[in-house]
Amino acid sequence: MTWKHTFKTSLAGLHTNRSRSALTILGIVIGITAIMLVVSLGAGAQALILGQIQGLGTNTVAVIPGREPSGPSDVTSLYLDSLKEKDVTALEKPTNVPGLQSIMPVVFGAASTLYESNTYQVSVFGGTERMSEMFDLHPSEGYFFDKEDVISRSDVVVLGSKVAEDLFDGNSAINQKIKIKGRNFRVIAVLPPTGGGSLFNFDDMVVVPYTTAQDYILGIKFFNRLIIEAKDGADVDAVAEDVRLTLRESHNIDDPAKDDFFVSTQKDLADRLSTITSALTWFLVAVASIALFVGGVGIMNIMLVAVTERTKEIGLRKALGATNRDILSQFLLEAVLLTAIGGFVGIVLGAGLAFIIAIVLSKGLGVNWQFVFPWNGAILGFGVSALVGLIFGGYPARQASKKSPIEALRYE
Numbered sequence: 001m002t003w004k005h006t007f008k009t010s011l012a013g014l015h016t017n018r019s020r021s022a023l024t025i026l027g028i029v030i031g032i033t034a035i036m037l038v039v040s041l042g043a044g045a046q047a048l049i050l051g052q053i054q055g056l057g058t059n060t061v062a063v064i065p066g067r068e069p070s071g072p073s074d075v076t077s078l079y080l081d082s083l084k085e086k087d088v089t090a091l092e093k094p095t096n097v098p099g100l101q102s103i104m105p106v107v108f109g110a111a112s113t114l115y116e117s118n119t120y121q122v123s124v125f126g127g128t129e130r131m132s133e134m135f136d137l138h139p140s141e142g143y144f145f146d147k148e149d150v151i152s153r154s155d156v157v158v159l160g161s162k163v164a165e166d167l168f169d170g171n172s173a174i175n176q177k178i179k180i181k182g183r184n185f186r187v188i189a190v191l192p193p194t195g196g197g198s199l200f201n202f203d204d205m206v207v208v209p210y211t212t213a214q215d216y217i218l219g220i221k222f223f224n225r226l227i228i229e230a231k232d233g234a235d236v237d238a239v240a241e242d243v244r245l246t247l248r249e250s251h252n253i254d255d256p257a258k259d260d261f262f263v264s265t266q267k268d269l270a271d272r273l274s275t276i277t278s279a280l281t282w283f284l285v286a287v288a289s290i291a292l293f294v295g296g297v298g299i300m301n302i303m304l305v306a307v308t309e310r311t312k313e314i315g316l317r318k319a320l321g322a323t324n325r326d327i328l329s330q331f332l333l334e335a336v337l338l339t340a341i342g343g344f345v346g347i348v349l350g351a352g353l354a355f356i357i358a359i360v361l362s363k364g365l366g367v368n369w370q371f372v373f374p375w376n377g378a379i380l381g382f383g384v385s386a387l388v389g390l391i392f393g394g395y396p397a398r399q400a401s402k403k404s405p406i407e408a409l410r411y412e
Contacts, residue, residue, distance in 0.1 A: 025339065025341060027342075028339050029346045031385075032381040032382075033349045035285050036350020036354060037350050039281060041354060041357065043374055044354075060266050061265055063225065064261065064263075067260065067262065081220070082222070082261055083225075084221065084223070088223075090246050090250045091243060099230050101230055101231045102228070104128045105223040106210065107124075111180050111206075111217055113206060114180075123204060124208065125207045125213075126208050129147050129150060135202070142158075142190060145158065154209060156186050156212075157185040157187055159173055159187055160191050160201075160203045174187055174189075175188075243263050247261055285380075293388075343384075346381060347381055347382065354371060
């Protein structure tokens with residue numbers, strides 16, 4: 001029997017039992033749909049996060065207090081107060097870091113804000129005037145604080161859009177006074193909505209000069225981050241190395257293994273987050289693949305039932321000259337066709353749902369969530385579904401091929 005004839009016979013067998021065939025592939029469809037959804041949404045999330053990071057500029061270097069995490073279990077770190085004003089002074093010396101354009105100390109914490117009878121719990125972000133350009137924060141009302149406000153520790157505040165809405169009920173907040181930690185602050189600007197999916201969600205934040213945040217709100221003398229901009233054309237990796245050497249000298253550290261800080265470039269951060277999101281995505285793919293295994297077991301059970309129901313057909317075909325190999329090929333091809341069709345339906349359904357979810361997330365979160373068609377997920381899903389057909393269809397096909405034609409014709 002030719003493969004063309006075997007293929008036609010297999011299609012005819014599936015078409016004869018359309019309802020059973022549809023129910024048989026349901027597990028495969030669900031499994032492939034889940035894989036497509038997870039891979040597509042994972043790729044979209046990765047693109048969003050990396051886009052936010054790249055938005056800070058490729059010439060940005062971050063200095064973070066504490067020991068650099070060496071693995072998933074290394075989540076705690078000492079020396080979280082290791083970055084001080086003396087470090088900023090040392091880094092600003094041209095002889096220490098020639099490629100440095102500017103440096104922004106960053107502090108953050110939580111506090112409650114009060115306006116008349118309205119209270120709101122907020123995140124406090126303390127920075128310099130440079131953060132307006134660095135984070136693309138252009139107020140919808142008012143103006144951002146300047147260098148003089150930072151130096152003089154001015155009691156001025158920039159409100160996130162949600163904070164302004166909740167405190168002032170839609171009224172203008174400009175030049176109004178709010179209390180933070182019992183101290184009066186004058187509102188000089190309100191930021192436009194940035195969206196909950198941003199790298200930094202400034203909607204729920206208040207932004208003040210870092211000097212003001214340190215002295216009057218957080219009560220600290222250290223920095224939570226140092227964000228450094230390299231000069232245009234400067235080698236960012238060289239700038240990062242100069243920063244390391246300068247801070248080791250400032251902290252009297254001879255052994256790099258004893259660093260109480262770590263330096264990260266935008267490329268380092270992007271690579272690290274890319275690795276994390278990819279690992280999480282493929283872990284979820286592995287979980288979703290359990291549905292394929294369940295679907296494979298279902299296919300094997302249904303095929304065994306089909307072999308029993310079609311015993312007379314098998315006996316008749318063998319009596320007309322069909323060999324064991326012909327019967328084996330027919331039933332095995334039927335199983336592979338079932339799973340391949342289920343895989344195709346799952347790919348189309350998964351991609352469609354991922355596209356719809358991407359649109360909903362873009363509008364709901366106010367971010368540019370991109371739909372990414374996961375070619376690797378489609379190829380994996382289609383290949384795995386066909387493999388499931390081969391593995392779980394093999395036993396029923398072999399059982400069918402082993403039937404005696406005489407006994408099969410006698411079967412009632």
